[in-house]
Amino acid sequence: MSRSAHPAGPRHADVLPEGHYSPPPADLNALDDKVWPLTARRGDDGVVSIGGIGVRELAEEFGTPAYVLDEQDFRERCRAWREAFAGADVFYAGKAFLCRAVVGWLREEGLNLDVCSGGELAVALAAGMPGERIAMHGNNKSVAEIERAVGAGVGRIVVDSFEEIERVAVAARLAGVRQKVLVRVTVGVEAHTHEFIATAHEDQKFGLALAGGDAAEGVRRVLAHRDALELVGLHSHIGSQIFDMAGFEVSAHRVVGLLTEVRDEHGVELPEIDLGGGLGIAYTSDDDPRGPREIAKALGEIVARECEFAGLRVPRLAVEPGRAIAGPSAFTLYEVGTVKPLAGLRTYVSVDGGMSDNIRTALYDADYTVGLVGRASGAAPMPARVVGKHCESGDIVVRDAYLPGDVEAGDLLAVPATGAYCRSMASNYNHVPRPPVIAVADGQARVIVRRETEEDLLRLDAG
Ligand SMILES: Cc1ncc(COP(=O)(O)O)c(C=O)c1O
Numbered sequence: 428m429s430r431s432a433h434p435a436g437p438r439h440a441d442v443l444p445e446g447h448y449s450p451p452p453a454d455l456n457a458l459d460d461k462v463w464p465l466t467a468r469r470g471d472d473g474v475v476s477i478g479g480i481g482v483r484e485l486a487e488e489f490g491t492p493a494y495v496l497d498e499q500d501f502r503e504r505c506r507a508w509r510e511a512f513a514g515a516d517v518f519y520a521g522k523a524f525l526c527r528a529v530v531g532w533l534r535e536e537g538l539n540l541d542v543c544s545g546g547e548l549a550v551a552l553a554a555g556m557p558g559e560r561i562a563m564h565g566n567n568k569s570v571a572e573i574e575r576a577v578g579a580g581v582g583r584i585v586v587d588s589f590e591e592i593e594r595v596a597v598a599a600r601l602a603g604v605r606q607k608v609l610v611r612v613t614v615g616v617e618a619h620t621h622e623f624i625a626t627a628h629e630d631q632k633f634g635l636a637l638a639g640g641d642a643a644e645g646v647r648r649v650l651a652h653r654d655a656l657e658l659v660g661l662h663s664h665i666g667s668q669i670f671d672m673a674g675f676e677v678s679a680h681r682v683v684g685l686l687t688e689v690r691d692e693h694g695v696e697l698p699e700i701d702l703g704g705g706l707g708i709a710y711t712s713d714d715d716p717r718g719p720r721e722i723a724k725a726l727g728e729i730v731a732r733e734c735e736f737a738g739l740r741v742p743r744l745a746v747e748p749g750r751a752i753a754g755p756s757a758f759t760l761y762e763v764g765t766v767k768p769l770a771g772l773r774t775y776v777s778v779d780g781g782m783s784d785n786i787r788t789a790l791y792d793a794d795y796t797v798g799l800v801g802r803a804s805g806a807a808p809m810p811a812r813v814v815g816k817h818c819e820s821g822d823i824v825v826r827d828a829y830l831p832g833d834v835e836a837g838d839l840l841a842v843p844a845t846g847a848y849c850r851s852m853a854s855n856y857n858h859v860p861r862p863p864v865i866a867v868a869d870g871q872a873r874v875i876v877r878r879e880t881e882e883d884l885l886r887l888d889a890g
């Protein structure tokens with residue numbers, strides 16, 4: 428479509444509309460490396476490339492929308508976490524994004540894997556992740572899921588309820604094994620994040636609460652099944668997209684407190700604690716996440732200090748980053764379909780995807796940024812809202828953004844930091860097929876999750 432297809436309208440509002448707008452960035456063509464994948468850069472021709480391949484070429488070959496994942500970025504983050512946590516265990520949280528290629532990268536980079544459903548376990552096993560490197564989570568694992576996990580020899584099952592302790596014990600006896608388990612403890616921390624992704628305050632579904640004694644009772648019940656269950660430690664996950672280490676500090680303090688109680692009551696020092704995931708990433712230039720080294724140092728020191736105080740041997744630490752590894756490694760590539768300037772408000776830029784490929788904006792009021800990536804532009808910044816094609820006015824991808832005032836149909840846009848919880852939470856709403864995931868590295872692109880088709884959708888329709 429030609430650049431003049433849209434009549435020139437009042438694209439630039441004189442007064443900033445209400446919302447999350449901060450002043451426009453100095454250069455709309457710049458890619459902030461805090462937010463964009465490692466190998467993303469804008470070439471002299473103005474086109475953004477990733478993994479050495481231009482987005483126009485990617486759009487041509489694979490279509491849009493598409494998640495484009497920078498393999499080098501993903502692998503380097505795996506390495507950075509593994510190195511920072513040397514002497515501890517890093518379990519990548521598969522819920523952030525999982526497919527067989529990812530499992531292969533994890534195996535090669537020496538990371539373990541946390542799964543929280545039979546489906547995630549199936550992908551892990553299909554891609555050859557050894558059972559002992561898998562931890563199984565979930566607040567309501569079915570008996571079938573538990574039996575499958577035990578049968579696959581998963582290294583850890585994180586038990587989440589009294590019923591589940593009995594179920595895992597039965598499954599272990601049936602399989603003739605002694606299953607390693609951790610007890611998930613709800614430590615009563617109000618994590619500074621969106622309510623829906625905070626998981627350690629007392630009024631919610633995960634884990635056994637420390638307050639009131641459920642967690643201690645869980646430990647008692649696991650220890651009562653010594654023939655079938657081996658209690659290796661305690662687990663706490665306080666929430667997600669957290670920047671502040673204070674919540675982890677309280678969590679570690681309380682978990683070590685329970686370790687001490689366990690020692691005093693049962694005479695055993697549990698050898699492991701898993702402090703979960705939840706470390707935040709930069710979705711916009713305003714976010715300032717910590718790197719894995721800093722996190723490892725802080726967590727290591729907190730646990731060592733608390734154990735020294737309690738006179739306990741320092742247990743082996745485990746962490747479960749999901750977002751911090753997968754999130755920054757990908758962007759979603761879209762094509763603009765319509766541009767609607769609303770005078771005095773903002774310009775609505777509709778793309779060919781939306782809430783079906785990124786539900787996070789609608790669900791958590793998440794902030795994202797967006798770039799015009801198929802070309803550079805010298806046009807003045809216009810306050811824009813990037814919306815999808817769904818039949819829903821809440822179908823917003825980027826609530827408040829600046830785009831160059833000459834954006835028009837046919838332009839390619841990319842929304843960075845969509846590697847975590849976008850494809851994995853994607854839906855078929857409005858029977859829109861889910862986009863593919865394209866991994867790029869060293870000038871090569873390959874489909875690691877293929878685009879869903881209408882035939883895929885119709886195959887499930889029993890007629
Ligand atoms: C038990 C557990 N571990 C790890 C994670 C990964 O969290 P994040 O992707 O925020 O690191 C989650 C999700 O919040 C979780 O529930």
Ligand SMILES: N[C@@H](CCCC[NH3+])C(=O)O
Nearest residue numbers: 522624667668787847848
């Ligand atoms: N899915 C959430 C985080 C929850 C993670 C699982 N406990 C997100 O997109 O931020």
